[in-house]
Amino acid sequence: MGMKVGFVQFEPLFGEVDRNLERAGDLIMGSDADLLVLPELFNTGYVFTSKEETISLSEQIPEGRTTQRLCELAREKETFIVGGLAEKDNGRTFNSAVLVSPGGYIGRYRKTHLFFEEKVWFDPGDEGFKVYDIGTCTVGIMICFDWFFPESMRALSLMGADIICHPANLVLPFCQESMKTRCLENHVFAITANRTGTEARGDTALLFTGMSQVTGPDGSVLFRGGGDSEEVRTVEIDPKAARDKNVNTYNNLFADRRPGFYGDLVGKNTKE
Amino acid sequence: MGMKVGFVQFEPLFGEVDRNLERAGDLIMGSDADLLVLPELFNTGYVFTSKEETISLSEQIPEGRTTQRLCELAREKETFIVGGLAEKDNGRTFNSAVLVSPGGYIGRYRKTHLFFEEKVWFDPGDEGFKVYDIGTCTVGIMICFDWFFPESMRALSLMGADIICHPANLVLPFCQESMKTRCLENHVFAITANRTGTEARGDTALLFTGMSQVTGPDGSVLFRGGGDSEEVRTVEIDPKAARDKNVNTYNNLFADRRPGFYGDLVGKNTKE
Secondary structure, eight states: EEEEEEEEEEEOTTTOOHHHHHHHHHHTTTTOOSSSEOOOOTTTTTTTOOHHHHHHOOBBBSSSHHHHHHHHHHHHHHOOEEEEEEEETTTTTEEEEEEETTTTTEEEOOSSSSSTTTTHHSSSOOOOOOOOOOSSOOEOOOOOOGGHHHHHHHHHTTTOEEEEEEEEOOOOOHHHHHHHHHHHHHOOEEEOOOOOSSSTTTTEEEEEEOOEEEEOOTTTEEEOSSOOOOOHHHHHHHHGSOOOOOOOSSBBBTTTOOOTHHHHHSSSOOOO | OOOOEEEEEEEOOOOOOHHHHHHHHHHTTTTSSSEOOOOTTTTTOOOOOOOHHHHOOOBBBTTTTTHHHHHHHHHHHEEEEEOOOOOOOOTEEEEEEEETTTTTTEEEEEOOSSOTTTHHOOOOOOOOEEEEEEESSSEEEOOGGGGHHHHHHHHHHTOSSSEEEEEEEOOOOOOOHHHHHHHHHTOOOOEEEOOOOOEETTTTTEEOOOOOOOEEEOHHHHHHESOOOOOOEEEEEEGGGGSOBBBSSSSTTTOOOOGGTTHHHHHHOOOO
């Protein structure tokens, strides 16, 4: 059964939450998607300068206005939405994403692998990876730099994700091409929603690379956005195509794994 | 310190072990490498038709003539060589590779993830992944389809491999591009030595894709061979460049891993 999935790509302005929610809302309202992914930290912008500033701009999930607004949009447009936002929880802050539905809030993900100065601004995610059965498919969430670690999408895929929803604020040039390999090795779809524009605050100026991308389970790029354009785009897919992990009559991507030969090193349980 | 590493790419003829050893030897003798990688099953060819045929063409390691001939070549050229061959051991057969040095035989690897009808011809590797400190660097070995499973290179890299030696007989179009991601995510070098030509036996005809490749720890292609050429090529590298796993002042590819959040799924110890 076909399903329209896609991304919202735009340039958030730092600290202008009202404006960013409005801009994202306008783009969402112009779409006919069944599932849409927004960038990482789409409501606040990216370059924080202190933990205090992060706390001041963060919101509780799901009580905060960003999650509530996404729930309204999801209800109005009868769509599922994944979007990244700064989360506040008892003095801690997380680089999080929420999944909302036409029926309301479903769940959140707190970024596991923080990038660069995010380690100053945020606490590392403390809840791990989760997947959600939303009826038409099962979705998993990871955020930006999580992609660099193959374990992130492997864990989500082994848990049953058909589609990896991937809010991002990419500044390195590797992710879009590498998502072909990530989707191929797990035979899943992925929606990488990146932001655009340059953000300069304090000593830091970052250029975000756009080129948001929907990637197929055979590693093909189903759609790639422009490098500096604001756009909402959807692609029609059959999410069930991700469920057959057979490569041929002899090989299956999951059954052929031999964890006994990589478990001690790859999956060692540590202090966490 | 610079080190010349490379691959031997050629077309083995099925079952013509003498001829294949001679052809590989000629190519090796024309090289000035410190470390050379030969294709998977370079001595026998690839398309076996039965377990019995595999047994008849397989050799003991290190007593068999292929390993012994590689030891001679390594001594004469003062180089390290990794090459793939069919191994026989008490009635079992393995798709193996050996590492030999100017001082003689060092070790073997038995392919962990068998591809397609290899599951008929060979037993699955029973010894897992190993790395070898050869003085100038530490090498790890994987064979062909092992690349598809990110756990293979992850395990070798976490064990300390600087260079992944990767004998291959590639028939799918994905590996060469994906090796950029594999090297990037582990910050290691890789030498993928592929064969060329078409092999038709029984009901099976396979076209091998050549394009052997040396890939750098930043995901760059340092050299890629032709699709249908016989060639031995080397690239000068500093293998120690693989040892610094820092991405920036905040991120380290290995220290940032959070195995507690993927251990149960990704590294689960099973029956093996």
